[in-house]
Amino acid sequence: MSNSSLATGLQNKKGYAFLSLLVLVSLFAWRPLRALSNAVILHEQNSHILLVLPIVLTLLVLDTRGRVICVQWSIVRGLIVLLLALVLAGISTLYEQKLGPSNALSLSILSWVTAWYGLTILFYGTELFRSLTFPLAFLVLLVPIPDFVLSKIIWWLQYGSTVATQSLFVVTGVPVAREGFVLLLPTVDIEVAPECSGIRSTMMLVLTTLVLGRLFLRTARSQCLLFLSVVLIAVIKNALRIFTLSMLAMYVDPTWLEGEFHHRYGGSVFFALAILMIMGVLRLLRRSEQGPPFLTTAATARRDAKAV
Secondary structure, eight states, rough: EEEOOOHHHHHSHHHHHHHHHHHHHHHHHHHHHHHHHHHHHOGGGGHHHHHHHHHHHHHHHHHTTTHHHHHHHHHHHHHHHHHHHHHHHHHHHHHHHHHHHHHHHHHHHHHHHHHHHHHHHHHHHHHHHHHHHHHHHHHHGGGGOOHHHHHHHHHHHHHHHHHHHHHHHHHHOOEEEEEEEEOOSSSSSSEEEGGGSOHHHHHHHHHHHHHHHHHHHOOOOHHHHHHHHHHHHHHHHHHHHHHHHHHHHHHTTTGGGSSHHHIIIHHHHHHHHHHHHHHHHHHHHHHHHHOHHHHHHHHHHHHHHHHO
């Protein structure tokens, strides 16, 4: 057992062996990693994956800066996790046709991430792993969402966006009827298709919320509340976008539904609005962690009295 910083722990012989094995594991996984890169390019719901590794590396640096960490071998536990990674890789390879390409890819990348966990535990022990739980757990976001989970997420986003948009029309006095995911308006019918569910921006909001909660909130309760708020904010953001475009199409020009604002600029505008809403929730949660002003003042007074 020895005490060292994370940087020092990666610069000795043990660290070089650890990094070499990480590279070796990645070389063995070159086929699923290549498929992952294609999935990121071709499918918008996977675009957030590009940001995961940079975020993880940044969080690791922040979480270990100025800290001394006790590191030790944990051979048995590390080998158990590595065996689990091997089993997952075997299942994804042997049952690829039954699972389907997308689900098999998710399982393959999960096995790759699990192998990283196993090597970390093997070389540096469970204490280091526990101290870096959040950034290491963040690696799971490298795994593409399996089809059977993704379809349910998209359905709920569609449903929530449709109902929320209908509510906006009702509140503003616009006659509206709903048939499934289709909103029947006086001069135009709007279908909230799967492509309009906002899955891409929702995943980006999830990443943003997780990082902000980790950096600026102290309690697990506040972090969970911020994370849960992203679901509501994603639905509200999507409903505002559909509502705005529909109103512009009805009362200004029908081409708003197919113009550049809809396809190129609208997403960025409403994503920025969602970020502002998240920042507002974050500010409220930070205030709640500090407590009511009276209690804060009383606690400060007691501390000053003890100091005297």
